[in-house]
Amino acid sequence: MKEIDRYTAYKAFSEAIRKHYKRLHVLLEEIHVYPGQPPLLFLLDREGGLSQKLLAEKINIKPSTLTTMLKCMEANGLVEKVQDQEDKRVLRVFLTTAGQKTVAAAKKIMNRLSDEMLADFDGEEVELFYNMMEKVKGNLHI
Template identity: 40%
Template structure:
């Protein structure tokens, strides 16, 4: 089976990724959340008050990208940025009360999507799929690391 065959693993993986994106994008859009924002929300929910630089590092994003996202989220009342009291060069980011509620709502929605995605799989099949996903991820990581050298 070659990768151009619509039933190939590669083509099916791309289709699944596209369908997942559409489903999450529509769901997030109803809440005025953009696709890249949930990881940032979850990072703050787990560890509120991170600096913009810390967020960029932990999310593996460029600092200007995080700044643009935060401006949009601050305007929507999801986060607030506060200058650090001890180091005026550092800006800390905090979820607002609305941001915390939004984060919980998005988390529940993601759980529903995940439940739907895997609803017809047995526990054994889910475990096998998880191992296969990890192997695929590791293969890609190794390939990327090898290309850096």
């Protein structure tokens, strides 16, 4: 078997990421969600009522990016902002009923995508893949 150099492995990883993103985009488009929105939807599902500042911190995006994302999601009826009763300067973000349904649909899509992505992997390979991705994350300093 031919030995793979680091650049070739990196290139394959980059191509896999791009294909994953494109496939995710296609699947999420079916439910009118953009690829950057699921982390926010899932966080709001777990911890609804967080401030915009805290949401931006928790999903590691700029507050201005979050503001744009929330405007779009609010226009689509997925989230609502409610003024904090104790501190009127703070807006808390909650999922609407439509947002909760969208979370359920997005979770199904994520499961479908992970099934597609790992279709030919046996249990040992899935574990190896997971461990390698954890190692990659640990190697990247941001």
